[in-house]
Amino acid sequence: MTPRERVLAAVNRQPPDRVPKEAGFTPAVYERFRQETGASDPAEYFGMETRGVGFGPLKENPDYQAYYADLQSDRPIAIGEYGTGNIPGDFYHFSRYVFPLRHATSVQEVDAYPWPDVRPSYRHAHLEQQVADLHARGLFVDGFAGHIFELAWQILGFEKFFEDMVLNPALVERVLDRITEDNAFRARRFAEAGVDMLRVGDDVGMQDRLMMKPAEWRRFLKPRLARVIAAARAVRPEIPVWYHSDGKIVDIIDDLIEVGVTVLNPVQPECLDLRWLKERYGDRLAFWGTIGTQTVMPFGTPADVRQTVREMIDLFWPGIVIAPTHVLEPDVPWENILAFFQAVEEFGARG
Numbered sequence: 001m002t003p004r005e006r007v008l009a010a011v012n013r014q015p016p017d018r019v020p021k022e023a024g025f026t027p028a029v030y031e032r033f034r035q036e037t038g039a040s041d042p043a044e045y046f047g048m049e050t051r052g053v054g055f056g057p058l059k060e061n062p063d064y065q066a067y068y069a070d071l072q073s074d075r076p077i078a079i080g081e082y083g084t085g086n087i088p089g090d091f092y093h094f095s096r097y098v099f100p101l102r103h104a105t106s107v108q109e110v111d112a113y114p115w116p117d118v119r120p121s122y123r124h125a126h127l128e129q130q131v132a133d134l135h136a137r138g139l140f141v142d143g144f145a146g147h148i149f150e151l152a153w154q155i156l157g158f159e160k161f162f163e164d165m166v167l168n169p170a171l172v173e174r175v176l177d178r179i180t181e182d183n184a185f186r187a188r189r190f191a192e193a194g195v196d197m198l199r200v201g202d203d204v205g206m207q208d209r210l211m212m213k214p215a216e217w218r219r220f221l222k223p224r225l226a227r228v229i230a231a232a233r234a235v236r237p238e239i240p241v242w243y244h245s246d247g248k249i250v251d252i253i254d255d256l257i258e259v260g261v262t263v264l265n266p267v268q269p270e271c272l273d274l275r276w277l278k279e280r281y282g283d284r285l286a287f288w289g290t291i292g293t294q295t296v297m298p299f300g301t302p303a304d305v306r307q308t309v310r311e312m313i314d315l316f317w318p319g320i321v322i323a324p325t326h327v328l329e330p331d332v333p334w335e336n337i338l339a340f341f342q343a344v345e346e347f348g349a350r351g
Contacts, residue, residue, distance in 0.1 A: 003049030019348030062114035143190030205247020
């Protein structure tokens with residue numbers, strides 16, 4: 001099988017010749033990779049089967065300076081395309097957010113916000129050729145439509161978002177709708193361009209529960225997620241849809257399937273009963289992840305990593321793309337990273 005055929009088989013719960021794999025590195029781990037291998041591309045070096053495509057940047061971002069005029073920081077604030085402020089950390093990949101609509105109280109303020117424009121052709125006209133080039137190399141290609149919940153709270157503020165779900169739901173819904181409109185456009189363009197899978201998702205789970213009541217998720221997020229998926233499925237009815245959320249999200253898995261999700265990520269073993277998950281949903285979902293980054297990757301031995309990889313392949317075969325459940329942080333030993341890839345090579349051959 002080509003890498004593309006291998007992943008397509010796995011996400012459609014059909015037997016591939018071997019288990020496909022993926023892993024993401026934080027900058028510090030990437031530097032360690034370069035030092036250890038002399039290579040520059042982890043995906044090429046480790047033979048990962050997947051590649052992503054995306055929209056290009058705006059020629060010029062909207063001016064958000066007025067939304068930061070009352071702030072003082074001893075570090076520069078990086079302002080993103082949607083006006084979200086970011087104060088980078090020193091070592092890990094985490095940052096401190098600053099929220100541009102933190103003072104907003106009305107939908108009029110949301111409407112007046114200088115939202116970026118995703119539609120100019122120069123941002124996405126390249127997608128068809130980029131997908132074709134990657135397919136010509138035998139690779140599996142996906143596109144990420146964007147976060148809904150996460151971007152909304154990064155604009156409004158985390159606490160404010162939850163408060164306004166109760167106190168000012170019209171404000172929250174206007175922000176969510178504006179984001180959903182952009183994500184649906186991206187989803188449609190990815191489908192038109194021929195990607196093999198649509199990626200969507202939001203971190204809505206904590207270690208032991210959802211961040212909100214299931215009824216609130218169903219009111220505020222489910223219909224908007226459905227709209228994004230429907231935009232892609234209007235073009236490609238059978239396109240696989242990958243959904244990411246860390247944490248314990250068992251209360252909404254049936255809802256995710258209902259709106260069209262077919263691949264669940266990251267399948268966090270510290271939060272979920274994996275055997276139950278496979279037994280209950282293995283005929284409707286493929287699973288992408290499963291190797292814990294809170295436990296075995298940073299704190300296990302290479303032998304532990306090897307054993308866990310083998311167990312996950314045995315449990316979830318054939319519908320698994322095996323991967324660490326998060327980007328690899330600097331506390332993951334290099335030997336464990338090697339053990340992960342070596343174990344996939346050793347135990348993943350099933351065809």
